[in-house]
Amino acid sequence: xxxxxxxxxLIVLLFAFLGAGLWVAFSLLGVGIAAMALFxxxxxxxxxxxxxxxxxxSWALAALPLFIWMGEILFRSRLSDDMFTGLSPWMNRLPGQxxxxxxxxxxxxxxxxxxxxxxxxxIGKLSIPELSRRGYPEKMVIGTLxxxxxxxLLIPPxxxLIVYGVATEQxxxxxxxxxxxxxxxxxxxxxxxxAVWAILNRDxxxxxxxxxxxxxxxxxxxxxxxxxxxxxxxxxxxxxGIASPTDAAAVGVxxxxxxxWSSGTLTRASFVDGLMGATVTSCMIGFILAGASFLTVAxxxxxxxxxxxxxIGGLGxxxxxxxxxxxxxxxxxxxxxxxxxxxxxxxxxxxxxxQQAGIDPLWFGIFLVIVVEMxxxxxxxxxxxxxxxxxxxxxxxxxxxAALPFFFLMIVALVLIVIFPSIVxxxxxxx
Amino acid sequence: MRHALNTIYRLAGGLAASFIVAIxxxxxxxxxxxxxxxxxxxxxxxxxGLTIPSYADFTGFFLAASTFLALAYALRAGGHIRVTxxxxxxxTRAQHGFEIAVVAIALAMSAFASWYIILLVYESFxxxxxxxxxxxxxxxxxxxxxxxxxxxxxxxxLDELVGLLRGRTASWDGKGENLLSE
Numbered sequence: 001x002x003x004x005x006x007x008x009x010l011i012v013l014l015f016a017f018l019g020a021g022l023w024v025a026f027s028l029l030g031v032g033i034a035a036m037a038l039f040x041x042x043x044x045x046x047x048x049x050x051x052x053x054x055x056x057x058s059w060a061l062a063a064l065p066l067f068i069w070m071g072e073i074l075f076r077s078r079l080s081d082d083m084f085t086g087l088s089p090w091m092n093r094l095p096g097q098x099x100x101x102x103x104x105x106x107x108x109x110x111x112x113x114x115x116x117x118x119x120x121x122x123i124g125k126l127s128i129p130e131l132s133r134r135g136y137p138e139k140m141v142i143g144t145l146x147x148x149x150x151x152x153l154l155i156p157p158x159x160x161l162i163v164y165g166v167a168t169e170q171x172x173x174x175x176x177x178x179x180x181x182x183x184x185x186x187x188x189x190x191x192x193x194x195a196v197w198a199i200l201n202r203d204x205x206x207x208x209x210x211x212x213x214x215x216x217x218x219x220x221x222x223x224x225x226x227x228x229x230x231x232x233x234x235x236x237x238x239x240x241g242i243a244s245p246t247d248a249a250a251v252g253v254x255x256x257x258x259x260x261w262s263s264g265t266l267t268r269a270s271f272v273d274g275l276m277g278a279t280v281t282s283c284m285i286g287f288i289l290a291g292a293s294f295l296t297v298a299x300x301x302x303x304x305x306x307x308x309x310x311x312i313g314g315l316g317x318x319x320x321x322x323x324x325x326x327x328x329x330x331x332x333x334x335x336x337x338x339x340x341x342x343x344x345x346x347x348x349x350x351x352x353x354x355q356q357a358g359i360d361p362l363w364f365g366i367f368l369v370i371v372v373e374m375x376x377x378x379x380x381x382x383x384x385x386x387x388x389x390x391x392x393x394x395x396x397x398x399x400x401x402a403a404l405p406f407f408f409l410m411i412v413a414l415v416l417i418v419i420f421p422s423i424v425x426x427x428x429x430x431x
Numbered sequence: 432m433r434h435a436l437n438t439i440y441r442l443a444g445g446l447a448a449s450f451i452v453a454i455x456x457x458x459x460x461x462x463x464x465x466x467x468x469x470x471x472x473x474x475x476x477x478x479x480g481l482t483i484p485s486y487a488d489f490t491g492f493f494l495a496a497s498t499f500l501a502l503a504y505a506l507r508a509g510g511h512i513r514v515t516x517x518x519x520x521x522x523t524r525a526q527h528g529f530e531i532a533v534v535a536i537a538l539a540m541s542a543f544a545s546w547y548i549i550l551l552v553y554e555s556f557x558x559x560x561x562x563x564x565x566x567x568x569x570x571x572x573x574x575x576x577x578x579x580x581x582x583x584x585x586x587x588x589l590d591e592l593v594g595l596l597r598g599r600t601a602s603w604d605g606k607g608e609n610l611l612s613e
């Protein structure tokens with residue numbers, strides 16, 4: 001059998017497994033088993049056992065459960081309330097007024113949480129009822145939230161960047177810092193869009209009249225102080241090189257516990273809920289990574305990634321064409337798969353091709369995460385859409401339509417980081 | 432029997448959670464020691480050299496133990512991600528059939544993986560493999576929870592398969608995917 005036929009068999013098998021509803025981790029393991037059984041005489045079971053063990057005990061990966069837990073604790077705290085109160089007085093001058101609270105609150109929460117669905121849920125549970133009560137158009141309320149919540153993936157700490165870093169052996173600290181400027185870029189684009197939209201649609205917006213004195217504003221913003229300190233402590237210590245992401249995450253968990261204890265939201269029940277939620281989520285991701293690491297090794301035995309890389313190299317595509325093709329491919333894949341699966345599949349199969357094309361793996365990680373962000377708001381499988389669907393009671397297509405402008409803004413951001421790669425690489429180079 | 436199995440899944444889940452707490456504890460204490468070290472260095476000119484020996488290794492071991500021990504618990508809580516898009520469009524009877532097939536496939540893989548992990552642990556024990564680092568532990572020790580986790584997962588999948596074949600619904604049914612997972 002030729003390698004092309006075998007590749008097709010493996011792809012069909014992968015989609016059959018996934019489509020039938022087999023868990024992602026098992027689907028990856030299954031394809032790995034098939035690849036090794038068909039392509040090599042290496043001792044399958046032993047390779048599988050050693051890879052699964054070897055890749056699941058790792059110091060760098062330990063940051064993952066900790067950041068997830070930190071997000072779970074803050075999700076159960078009074079943080080979203082504090083953010084709304086603290087941010088809203090500052091948004092009066094901007095056209096679009098309180099719609100910007102969504103963007104900024106998501107941006108800030110993204111800096112303490114590594115997850116986009118958690119960001120959407122935390123900010124949305126407060127801002128959706130509040131903004132609809134004040135008469136803001138539903139489409140913009142949902143859209144800003146769906147779009148901005150995806151920042152959870154890009155602004156450090158980021159769970160998906162940890163997964164990418166571990167799967168491709170990149171420094172997680174550098175990936176985190178590389179995500180900062182693109183995250184701010186996206187926030188700027190979102191704020192700009194909301195402002196322009198508000199100027200063009202003055203009639204459909206309510207007139208807010210919360211004129212507060214500067215003193216009053218400062219007094220209300222005091223409630224933002226604890227979360228700002230948390231962000232500063234966690235991200236600052238990574239950037240300053242004092243702490244590795246795992247160290248920073250442990251400190252973050254302790255600070256988040258103190259924060260929620262001092263605001264009176266830490267109960268025995270909320271502690272156990274948060275901890276068990278974090279245990280389940282990190283187990284799910286850890287198991288997928290174990291499956292993916294075996295698939296990567298199995299793929300190495302088949303030689304498919306190398307041949308794919310040589311084939312793409314032989315086509316002589318420009319980097320731009322290659323990236324455009326990859327974007328389309330990932331967006332389609334992301335319509336059906338969750339972000340973590342897209343990232344681990346990329347690491348197993350596509351990475352050699354990317355490196356062959358001379359693309360910086362650090363830069364590519366950020367590029368990939370923005371594409372995954374886009375896939376969070378494309379139907380039928382988009383986790384932010386699911387969260388907003390359950391928060392608003394609207395059907396998924398309505399939510400997706402509201403999020404569409406933000407999808408295009410992310411494409412703009414992609415084009416910008418392709419043209420100006422230093423948006424990504426500038427900060428890590430300063431470390 | 433039912434009670435005993437549920438207790439095993441919950442115990443393993445609780446143990447997995449306590450390993451995460453242990454990671455936070457060990458890393459946090461180390462960060463505090465680093466800080467004390469820096470302060471001491473600033474005052475006296477020399478650091479105290481405070482480190483928990485091999486703490487990075489232990490963190491990794493705890494992580495592996497947590498991930499694998501939680502497998503069955505996460506399975507039953509609907510925590511493992513899968514694509515339910517096509518499945519949810521099918522009539523209930525067909526869904527049930529697919530569920531049986533999927534659980535059977537997963538069971539076969541889980542049993543296969545368990546067997547080879549047990550072999551790995553046995554080999555580590557037999558050859559006396561030890562971890563590198565200041566505090567060197569026999570490798571079979573941290574590998575043991577990984578093996579236990581996979582065995583418990585295999586038992587849980589078998590448990591589900593029997594239930595499904597008897598016409599019951601799966602324990603993760605209706606619990607949905609963990610939406611906050613990403």
